[in-house]
Every structure is written in C-alpha cells, then in structure tokens.
Amino acid sequence: METTTAKKDIIDWISSLDDEKLLTEIAKIKRNATFNFEEEFKKGISLEDARQRSIKKIRSYWKK
Structure with a gap:
C-alpha cells in the first residue's frame, strides 16, 4: 500500500511541473529505466551500411 501512495505522490x-529542464531530466531517467539494448540493437544498421554512409558523408564535405 505504501508503494501505491508513493507512486500517486x-x-x-x-x-x-512546468520546468522544462526538470521534465527533460525525468524523461531521461524513464528512457534509461526502460531501455532494452537487445531490441535497440536489432534496429541498428550493419557495419557495411555504416561504412557506406560515412564515406558518402565525408565525400559530400569535399564537394562544398
């Protein structure tokens, strides 16, 4: 019962709260508490894809 009261409080x-900075910090705590590395890893890009994106980005700097 004590946990329920603490949660409600x-x-x-x-x-x-109206303080955006404080709300941002609370959101970070929530994100860290619910972060699932295995699920996020599945959403990642392959090493080869990362390599190709890096090369493309670097080459775009030389064109400027």
Whole structure:
C-alpha cells in the first residue's frame, strides 16, 4: 500500500511541473529505466551500411 501512495505522490508532483529542464531530466531517467539494448540493437544498421554512409558523408564535405 505504501508503494501505491508513493507512486500517486510522484504522479501528482510530475503533473504539476512546468520546468522544462526538470521534465527533460525525468524523461531521461524513464528512457534509461526502460531501455532494452537487445531490441535497440536489432534496429541498428550493419557495419557495411555504416561504412557506406560515412564515406558518402565525408565525400559530400569535399564537394562544398
């Protein structure tokens, strides 16, 4: 029961916040707490694709 009260207090406090910097920090904490490395790794690009993108980007700098 104590956990439920603590959660409610935190929810009420967050709902009343207007400070964008503080809300950003809270969002970072949430993202870190829910981050799943295995799932994110599956979304990543291959080494070869990264290499090709890097080469393309570097070559675009020489054209300027």
